[in-house]
Amino acid sequence: MISLTDFLVVSAVLFCVGLYMIVSKQNAIQILIGIELMLNAAILNLVAFGKYDRFNNGGQMFALFAIVLAAATTAVALAIILNVYKQYKTIDPGKIDKLGD
Amino acid sequence: MSLAQVLFYMMAFIAVASTLFVAATKNLVRSIFMFFITLFALAGLYVLALADFVAITQIVIYVGGILVLILFAFMLSGKETLNVIGTQSNKFISINKLPAMLLAGLFLIVLLNMIFKIDANNLDWVKKSVITKNMILPDSSMTENIGINLMTKYLLPFEAISVLLMIALIGAAHLSRKGRGA
Secondary structure, three states: OOOHHHHHHHHHHHHHHHHHHHHHOOOHHHHHHHHHHHHHHHHHHHHHHHOOOOOOOHHHHHHHHHHHHHHHHHHHHHHHHHHHHHHHOOOOHHHOOOOOO | OOHHHHHHHHHHHHHHHHHHHHHHOOOHHHHHHHHHHHHHHHHHHHHHOOOHHHHHHHHHHHHHHHHHHHHHHHHHOHHHHHHHHHOOOOOOOOHHHHHHHHHHHHHHHHHHHHHHHHOHHHOHHHHHHHHOOOOOOOOOOOHHHHHHHHHOOOHHHHHHHHHHHHHHHHHHHHHOOOOOOO
């Protein structure tokens, strides 16, 4: 039997790598990948604990909801990134410092 | 050590290693393709956590949907992004990455400390669910149960998420249309 602690450790590592990517990358798409990694770490935790909820399926159900939410956020975020690229010709978040023209 | 455990450690290793590669590489296309591997390994981990339906959903939505979307956005955002990546310094540890590494490392230490302190296998509700046979066993098929629960107990979140998906769809289409007047 695989213990819960193993799952928690793997997801902690994934979460921290995602955090590192969000803080250090200079490319909006890579930051988005970092966010996806953190979401996936959270989903892994939900699924691992969901094993102990057979009748209500709370963990697996909310893991599904989280996956769908991640899809929705990514679609909107990528649309925003494309617009930002059209406006500034770069997607480095450090160089995007004006609201208007 | 059982077969499931061996598979678990293999999947965990693949997931962590490919994640580190995604974070470390300078080549954006390569990092996106490596992210594929991470997602597949995570789907394998979901299977080992006895959540087969979530694993299939992960493959269909993440790998089939989100990653293709990211690739499209990357290809559409032109040559300049590639040039920016080419001029970045090639050292893995550079001085401007140090604060991010420190933050992530310290956070990892805090998380691991907490995980080992909480001892998840001996939580009250986990032990209770083992005693009352409320845990998923490898031979129980959960997809039917998920379908029934989705239409009864979790109907409100299901409807809410369908409305939200609609909103996101319209919003994304609105944001990415061409030639917006005013």
